[in-house]
Amino acid sequence: MNLKVAIQKSGRLHEDSVALLNDCGIAVKNGHNHLKSVADNFPLEVYFLRDDDIPQYVEDNVAHIGIVGENVLFEKGKSIDVVEQLGFGKCRISVAVKKGERYDGMQYLNGKRIATSYPVITQKFLDDNKISAEIHEISGSVELAPSIGLADAVCDLVSSGSTLFMNGLQEVQTILKSQAVLVKSKQLDPGQQQLLDQLLFRIRAVKKAKNNKYVLMNAPNDALDKIIALLPGMKSPTVLPLAETGWSSVHSVLSEDEFWEKIEALKNAGAQGILVVPIEKMII
Numbered sequence: 620m621n622l623k624v625a626i627q628k629s630g631r632l633h634e635d636s637v638a639l640l641n642d643c644g645i646a647v648k649n650g651h652n653h654l655k656s657v658a659d660n661f662p663l664e665v666y667f668l669r670d671d672d673i674p675q676y677v678e679d680n681v682a683h684i685g686i687v688g689e690n691v692l693f694e695k696g697k698s699i700d701v702v703e704q705l706g707f708g709k710c711r712i713s714v715a716v717k718k719g720e721r722y723d724g725m726q727y728l729n730g731k732r733i734a735t736s737y738p739v740i741t742q743k744f745l746d747d748n749k750i751s752a753e754i755h756e757i758s759g760s761v762e763l764a765p766s767i768g769l770a771d772a773v774c775d776l777v778s779s780g781s782t783l784f785m786n787g788l789q790e791v792q793t794i795l796k797s798q799a800v801l802v803k804s805k806q807l808d809p810g811q812q813q814l815l816d817q818l819l820f821r822i823r824a825v826k827k828a829k830n831n832k833y834v835l836m837n838a839p840n841d842a843l844d845k846i847i848a849l850l851p852g853m854k855s856p857t858v859l860p861l862a863e864t865g866w867s868s869v870h871s872v873l874s875e876d877e878f879w880e881k882i883e884a885l886k887n888a889g890a891q892g893i894l895v896v897p898i899e900k901m902i903i
């Protein structure tokens with residue numbers, strides 16, 4: 620029995636999705652010339668699809684699980700469950716208006732025409748804020764709409780904002796922050812759920828490892844107390860004597876968000892020769 624996973628065939632989520640499976644020790648061939656591939660060393664079958672179609676496949680249980688952006692997930696409104704946020708494919712859906720236009724809050728949008736390929740998400744934002752505006756659904760080149768007179772504002776996917784800028788628009792309001800998520804069907808049988816749990820265990824180990832670094836440093840023994848107090852470690856730091864008397868080697872794990880702050884403090888406390896090493900998997 621195979622667990623069937625739907626991932627994007629090509630586009631912004633494709634590479635990170637394949638890389639995630641590979642990092643989980645699952646050898647998946649690249650999907651550019653295939654629609655389907657079977658992993659060699661895990662009972663997993665991969666379907667390569669347009670991202671828009673993934674929620675439907677998962678709802679129908681044709682694919683048991685999938686990797687898709689929250690933007691697409693919320694827009695499609697299918698009845699499926701989010702299992703895990705994956706930390707890649709980060710982008711946002713924002714409202715943009717013509718450069719130079721005075722936007723003085725959401726009320727600006729009252730009575731306006733908004734062009735978007737996300738009518739569901741846009742309508743929800745309008746309803747939540749009790750704004751009444753006209754939505755024009757278009758499937759591409761949304762950022763052109765204001766300059767050709769089709770709309771007063773757009774509601775579109777933004778990553779850096781450079782596309783908006785080049786089209787004479789300014790981003791004025793974020794309405795959804797999105798990243799890739801792992802989703803699952805509501806109809807998994809116990810065997811499929813068990814395979815998903817195994818996969819999820821690996822995904823979490825990979826994610827955790829990416830957010831952490833292994834650090835090694837030398838420390839004079841009289842500075843050890845201060846240094847150990849700065850280090851969390853998985854339980855507590857490892858302290859090993861160096862060949863030179865009066866010195867120790869201290870090993871620990873630091874998370875990305877506190878990393879630079881801690882390194883600075885460790886140096887000030889007397890640590891020397893600090894080495895930082897990536898961690899491949901982390902199982903707690």
Ligand code: ATP
Nearest residue numbers: 627630631632669670671688690691708709710778
């Ligand atoms: P498909 O052919 O599969 O329908 P698409 O053209 O609709 O692809 P892409 O542009 O490849 O979609 O984007 C896929 C998803 O990646 C988006 O729905 C969004 O979740 C995410 N995404 C979009 N832009 C970015 C970006 N600049 N950086 C990271 N992720 C992004």
Ligand code: MG
Nearest residue numbers: 669670671672
């Ligand atoms: Mg798409």
